[in-house]
Amino acid sequence: MSANNLSPTPITVLGAGSYGTALAIAFSRNGYPTYLWGHSPEHCQNLRNERKNQAFLPNIDFPDALQIEDDLAQAIQKSRDLLIVVPSHVFGEVIAQIKPHLRPDHRIAWATKGLERDTGRLLQEVVEDHLGNDYPLAVLSGPTFAKELAAGMPTAIALASNDQQFALEFQARIHCSKHFRVYLNPDMIGVQLGGAIKNVIAISAGISDGMGFGANARTALITRGIAEISRLGASLGANPNTFMGMSCLGDLVLTCTDNQSRNRRFGLMLGQGVDSTAAMNEIGQVVEGFYNTREAYLLAQRQGVEMPITEQVYQMLFCGKKPEDVAITLLGRERKGE
Numbered sequence: 001m002s003a004n005n006l007s008p009t010p011i012t013v014l015g016a017g018s019y020g021t022a023l024a025i026a027f028s029r030n031g032y033p034t035y036l037w038g039h040s041p042e043h044c045q046n047l048r049n050e051r052k053n054q055a056f057l058p059n060i061d062f063p064d065a066l067q068i069e070d071d072l073a074q075a076i077q078k079s080r081d082l083l084i085v086v087p088s089h090v091f092g093e094v095i096a097q098i099k100p101h102l103r104p105d106h107r108i109a110w111a112t113k114g115l116e117r118d119t120g121r122l123l124q125e126v127v128e129d130h131l132g133n134d135y136p137l138a139v140l141s142g143p144t145f146a147k148e149l150a151a152g153m154p155t156a157i158a159l160a161s162n163d164q165q166f167a168l169e170f171q172a173r174i175h176c177s178k179h180f181r182v183y184l185n186p187d188m189i190g191v192q193l194g195g196a197i198k199n200v201i202a203i204s205a206g207i208s209d210g211m212g213f214g215a216n217a218r219t220a221l222i223t224r225g226i227a228e229i230s231r232l233g234a235s236l237g238a239n240p241n242t243f244m245g246m247s248c249l250g251d252l253v254l255t256c257t258d259n260q261s262r263n264r265r266f267g268l269m270l271g272q273g274v275d276s277t278a279a280m281n282e283i284g285q286v287v288e289g290f291y292n293t294r295e296a297y298l299l300a301q302r303q304g305v306e307m308p309i310t311e312q313v314y315q316m317l318f319c320g321k322k323p324e325d326v327a328i329t330l331l332g333r334e335r336k337g338e
């Protein structure tokens with residue numbers, strides 16, 4: 001029986017990086033049969049042999065209920081509910097790959113944080129474009145470093161869905177009164193947007209700290225970051241309250257202030273003069289904010305929304321602007337009301 005006294009409905013997690021593995025551990029720890037699919041057979045073999053993801057989550061043993069599946073069709077057939085946790089630049093590709101294997105009763109969630117590469121679309125639009133509007137969908141987003149979640153340290157997150165039944169069942173399965181709180185939020189647009197754009201702001205906070213600026217500057221970036229994400233959200237129909245919750249404020253505080261964040265670490269290196277390719281190589285994992293900066297900037301332009309921090313990170317990453325000049329531009333903006 002599961003920790004929540006429901007029948008142990010299985011779940012399949014697609015994407016065996018640090019976060020997919022951590023979420024699979026969370027489900028299986030609650031007693032649900034959990035199938036974790038990774039696209040690299042060699043990586044899957046290591047996970048199966050070692051019963052841990054030594055590369056990303058060292059020394060955290062897999063619960064017995066967690067099984068590794070390297071055949072995508074089999075992984076999809078094992079469960080009605082699929083949770084996709086791959087980087088945003090391959091999200092559309094993975095949706096296209098799963099499409100031929102779906103049954104009409106499948107339900108699809110994702111924990112990927114980002115906008116689609118090149119189009120800047122929200123991932124919900126990508127899913128609906130490929131799969132139509134009939135599948136129940138959900139997005140999981142909030143301040144959750146994979147290592148802490150996998151280690152069972154206290155964590156809270158938001159879950160938004162277009163289907164109330166799916167939301168409640170999904171929440172019941174991953175929520176755990178001992179260490180994982182899952183808050184429902186009906187605002188899919190806002191939850192997706194906060195999770196995507198906080199990566200850009202985390203890069204800016206890293207740049208600021210890397211340049212030797214202090215807590216005042218970091219806090220200003222977090223606060224004005226929320227302001228600009230909220231403006232973009234309003235233009236897309238999000239609920240403004242969402243940006244004060246887990247998926248935006250929560251994740252901004254986490255990733256702008258703690259060096260577990262890859263986006264923040266990437267920014268720290270940029271602020272210290274390291275070039276972006278070397279910084280990405282040094283991190284060796286997905287840095288969602290890198291391409292998402294461009295997509296967020298272009299989305300803001302299309303929406304006619306002013307996003308000065310995003311624009312300056314874009315100028316630094318893609319137009320060669322120096323961090324010192326970025327700081328001068330942001331500090332020298334016209335006087336205005338809050």
Ligand SMILES: NC(=O)C1=CN([C@@H]2O[C@H](COP(=O)(O)OP(=O)(O)OC[C@H]3O[C@@H](n4cnc5c(N)ncnc54)[C@H](O)[C@@H]3O)[C@@H](O)[C@H]2O)C=CC1
Nearest residue numbers: 016017018019020039086087090112113144145146285286
């Ligand atoms: N690591 C964390 O603490 C958190 C990560 N996330 C989000 O989760 C998503 C995944 O990130 P991580 O797991 O951290 O990345 P990661 O860098 O740890 O792993 C990425 C995984 O994606 C796999 N992958 C690459 N191309 C693929 C493809 N075409 N098909 C299937 N799999 C492919 C890689 O093999 C690798 O296992 C990102 O959007 C990230 O923002 C969200 C919250 C926390």
Ligand SMILES: O=C(CO)COP(=O)(O)O
Nearest residue numbers: 142143144145261262263
């Ligand atoms: O989204 C995250 C935590 O909520 C992980 O942040 P990074 O991708 O910056 O490591």
